[in-house]
Amino acid sequence: MNFADATSSRAGAQAFMRAASPTFLENWPPALGRLSIRSTKIRLPDVECRTLLRYFRRRDLNVFGCGKSREVSLKVIAKENLEGLRARLDKCLCAHYRGAYLRLGSRSPKDSAYGKRRGFRVVNGQKAISVLLTSRERVRFDLSVSILADSPVYMFLRDWTDIAPWREFRCFMIGRELRGISQYHYRGGQQYNEIMDHETEIRSAIASFFPKFRDACHLDDVVFDLAYRGARDPILIEINPSPLSGLSDLCLFEREHLNGEFRFLRGAVSS
């Protein structure tokens, strides 16, 4: 299975959904949700998905220009075509008093230019829609596959939770065994002294949390992301398709090396 097959035909999209959708937030068993971040689920009807997709197509034709004029267009589009969605988001956001992180059940719009510039904490429907509409690729891809496969789309607002990058770890479960833990942010060779300073505590916090995750999880093979919180249990951020599926980034591992290690990039050790 690969990402290109997913948008090439209905059969490809359906195969992709079979592999990936069990990890989507809307398909989690409640016990898994209890290990994660408090969320509100919002249905995104087909008509709204198609409006978003139409916007992406027109954006690629550069209909909206760039810079300020694109931002104005974003507001107009949201007002004209996505007013219902904006109102629903505003209403749901009342339950998230510190703001929320917005994502689809499948993935998040973390490739949003607007989010990167102004932050991803959304406090109103207008900002949420701006984040969605400025996703470079992820939102368009995920919506296209869902529409092609005839699958419903859900969005989630999740309680805003500050997560320092060093505290994020990608973990691997194969055959219901913990088969690896990796530093999550590794691109660019980023090293975190904090991980080195807390190596033993991090490993043991994840190892003692693991049985709770394993017992709550509906999948035998899965990639799962955690935020380390010191003495408290780590919090589950999300789950991703099997480490063996080719659909998930294995961070500092290669498939054949998933043997239970804890991997992170070590800084130079001073003598």
Ligand SMILES: Nc1ncnc2c1ncn2[C@@H]1O[C@H](COP(=O)(O)OP(=O)(O)O)[C@@H](O)[C@H]1O
């Ligand atoms: N509730 C939240 N509050 C703040 N930041 C979050 C929250 N949830 C996730 N993040 C950050 O956003 C990133 C992407 O979110 P995630 O749910 O993992 O979606 P994706 O599937 O796009 O990786 C995470 O790696 C984390 O750094």
Ligand SMILES: [Mg+2]
């Ligand atoms: Mg993630």
